Amino acid sequence: MRKRQQLVETVIHGIFLLLGLITVGCVLLITIYLIISGIPAIRRIGLVDFLLGDTWASTAAEPSFGILPFILTSIYGTAGAILFGVPVGFLTAVYLAKLAPPKVKAVLEGAVSLLAGVPSVVYGLVGMLVLVPGIRKLFHVPDGASLLAAIVVLAIMILPSIIKVSVTALEAVPQEYEDASLALGATPVETYFRVSAPAARSGIAAAVVLGVGRAIGEAMAVMMVSGNVPNMPALFQSVRFLTTAVASEMAYSSAGSLQRQALFSIALVLYLFILLINAALNFFLKRDKEG
DSSP: OHHHHHHHHHHHHHHHHHHHHHHHHHHHHHHHHHHHHHHHHHHHHOHHHHHHOOOEETTSSSOEEOOHHHHHHHHHHHHHHHHHHHHHHHHHHHIIIIISOHHHHHHHHHHHHHHHHSOHHHHHHHIIIIIHHHHHHHHTOSOOOSHHHHHHHHHHHHHHHHHHHHHHHHHTSOHHHHHHHHHTTOOHHHHIIIIIHHHTHHHHHHHHHHHHHHHHHOOHHHHHHHBOOOOOOOTTSOBOOHHHHHHHHGGGSOTTOHHHHHHHHHHHHHHHHHHHHHHHHHHHHHHHHHO
């Protein structure tokens, strides 16, 4: 019997190891493919001209492949979405995990789960039909399809990821921490924000990472509300993100052309951008733990 249990544990351990290796292998394959596909265009265009060029005209008689507008738009759009989405998501998570009555919590958690299941094209459709005209009328601008519309849509789209993961992290905090804080005279609200939230910091940071990943990687909804024009970013101006640049031109780019290679280079820049954000966040979290 004991040998049989050891055999079963060994088999299960091998399965888990194999699944982990498959995951790592997929990441490596994606990385290698993007590097192989993206480097040729950067060599032909020039790294400085590609990253810092402010004009994208891939189909012109004299094509130009500068992606600085896309990079800045993605940075501003993601930062704006995080600026609005993280505080709302975090406060909602604290309420659901610590303050909400059971019936209210059940209803709100169901609503959050439903919000997470809504397809991105539906967000884009609602934004295009409701948000874009609303921005045009409210701010008296010629076209409501703008960076602001994209920020609002992205902020709403990242809320489910932030709320669900943050709630899980807050509920995992040992009850003894809160009891000790309350025994020392702290109010419940002070305890939740000064004890529970810092104790759940790593989980909340993971929630923010998921939110950043979805904000950076979203294409369809952003394409429908941002105008998809390669302008330098401005709040009330039509813009194009890194993701929408790839999605909008890949379908009609010919195989082997410089345009298609440049689109793969944009995908490589986007991939490296996400890796840098994750690495930076992990670095600061580890430094805080060591401190």
